[in-house]
Amino acid sequence: MNNLELKKRANDVRKGIVTAVHSAKAGHPGGSLSAADMYTFLYFEEMNIDPADPKKADRDRFVLSKGHTAPGLYSTLANRGYFSVEDLKTLRKLGSYLQGHPCMQHIPGVDMSSGSLGQGISTAVGMALGAKLDNKDFRVYTLLGDGEIQEGQVWEAAMFAGHRQLDNLVVIVDNNGLQIDGAIDEVCSPYPIDKKFEAFNFHVINIDAHDFDAIRAALNEAKATKGMPTCIVMHSTKGKGVSFMEGKAGWHGKAPNDEEYAIAMADLAKIDEELAKEEA
Numbered sequence: 001m002n003n004l005e006l007k008k009r010a011n012d013v014r015k016g017i018v019t020a021v022h023s024a025k026a027g028h029p030g031g032s033l034s035a036a037d038m039y040t041f042l043y044f045e046e047m048n049i050d051p052a053d054p055k056k057a058d059r060d061r062f063v064l065s066k067g068h069t070a071p072g073l074y075s076t077l078a079n080r081g082y083f084s085v086e087d088l089k090t091l092r093k094l095g096s097y098l099q100g101h102p103c104m105q106h107i108p109g110v111d112m113s114s115g116s117l118g119q120g121i122s123t124a125v126g127m128a129l130g131a132k133l134d135n136k137d138f139r140v141y142t143l144l145g146d147g148e149i150q151e152g153q154v155w156e157a158a159m160f161a162g163h164r165q166l167d168n169l170v171v172i173v174d175n176n177g178l179q180i181d182g183a184i185d186e187v188c189s190p191y192p193i194d195k196k197f198e199a200f201n202f203h204v205i206n207i208d209a210h211d212f213d214a215i216r217a218a219l220n221e222a223k224a225t226k227g228m229p230t231c232i233v234m235h236s237t238k239g240k241g242v243s244f245m246e247g248k249a250g251w252h253g254k255a256p257n258d259e260e261y262a263i264a265m266a267d268l269a270k271i272d273e274e275l276a277k278e279e280a
Contacts, residue, residue: 001045003212004279009079010040011271014241016075016088018268022261024092027100030251031145032072034176034209034236039076041215042141051081054108060138061127063112065120066145066174067101068253073110074098082109118151120144121171125161128169128229139223141170147179150188155200161229162201169229170222171202174209176238178249197231209236243267 001009013036021027043049047060064073071091078085090096097106101115111127114120124142131138144154161169173193181187190196194204203225207214215234222230238252239245242264256264 067114
């Protein structure tokens with residue numbers, strides 16, 4: 001898939017995020033939108049997966065450690081064909097299988113239930129170790145928030161992964177610089193993120209989270225790295241694609257009202273128009 005096609009898919013994912021959160025009148029749009037390009041690349045280009053066979057044994061695994069950004073994962077899975085895009089409108093509604101955090105028992109394509117911050121990476125490390133012990137060649141990817149890495153459990157998991165040389169593991173940190181209470185460096189700074197993971201024997205790559213060439217190169221570099229896990233620190237914009245959400249901590253966990261929803265969808269429609277011109 002070329003970059004233009006990926007950009008179009010990512011914009012569809014963003015439209016699904018905004019629609020789901022607006023419909024639910026609750027949810028976490030900011031960090032879902034900042035990670036939409038990485039979600040898109042992983043599910044449409046990188047990972048060995050099959051929506052028609054979500055539990056196939058040799059599939060690559062993905063764990064959403066920052067589970068509150070479930071709208072991003074759900075929109076990606078829907079657009080990839082795991083379930084209907086229309087179902088995104090049932091987010092957080094009574095009886096819906098699309099609850100506020102991912103549930104592996106009920107959602108096709110979800111490899112691990114998550115939501116308690118810091119725990120997803122530990123699960124991903126266990127999956128990667130299991131693959132090594134069973135001589136399986138699938139890869140494991142996990143996405144963390146930069147605020148999430150203030151959790152001590154993250155570093156216990158990182159220490160173990162580095163010690164065990166889990167080169168089938170890719171830890172991705174969505175470094176949008178904002179968490180629910182404000183700027184991460186003012187709440188409890190995790191910087192420098194790259195040096196911390198390097199200290200735990202990770203190969204670290206810093207990238208622009210919204211550049212598909214950079215995402216592609218980083219994931220190729222991760223596959224080529226042997227004897228140590230990889231951490232990709234992706235520098236992103238919280239609320240990416242929606243004018244009034246970009247760079248605003250207040251949109252960490254808030255749903256747009258009807259007027260804001262209309263503006264957001266108009267912003268994303270404009271991106272579609274720009275991409276159509278680029279295609280022409």
